[in-house]
Amino acid sequence: MENMIHVNIIDREGVSHKLEAPTDMNMNIMEVCKSYELPVEGICGGMALCASCQCYLESDIHLPEQSDAELAMLDEAFHVRENSRLGCQIRITKDIDGIVLRLAPK
Numbered sequence: 001m002e003n004m005i006h007v008n009i010i011d012r013e014g015v016s017h018k019l020e021a022p023t024d025m026n027m028n029i030m031e032v033c034k035s036y037e038l039p040v041e042g043i044c045g046g047m048a049l050c051a052s053c054q055c056y057l058e059s060d061i062h063l064p065e066q067s068d069a070e071l072a073m074l075d076e077a078f079h080v081r082e083n084s085r086l087g088c089q090i091r092i093t094k095d096i097d098g099i100v101l102r103l104a105p106k
Contacts, residue, residue, distance in 0.1 A: 007020075007029065012103050028087060028089065028091055029088070040053045042088060048089055056085075056102045057101060058100040
């Protein structure tokens with residue numbers, strides 16, 4: 001479908017999930033994971049205030065620069081790596097088709 005992309009999520013057990021995500025609904029990675037019932041909490045509702053949707057970028061997809069709010073939250077989070085991002089801050093757009101993300105430990 002024209003308004004769909006593929007997102008590859010590796011869960012905390014190392015299992016890869018190939019998900020379809022709509023580009024025309026203003027969703028983010030956290031919301032897509034939750035819609036597929038993957039273990040992403042998203043306690044703050046996508047406001048970059050809790051880091052419960054932290055994931056690691058494992059593909060060469062270029063993402064927009066991190067906002068100050070995302071960087072500040074990652075400064076306080078556990079298990080942070082150089083490739084850490086907050087799923088709630090990654091918008092579903094055609095630019096990220098094929099992205100590979102690994103869920104961070106709880």
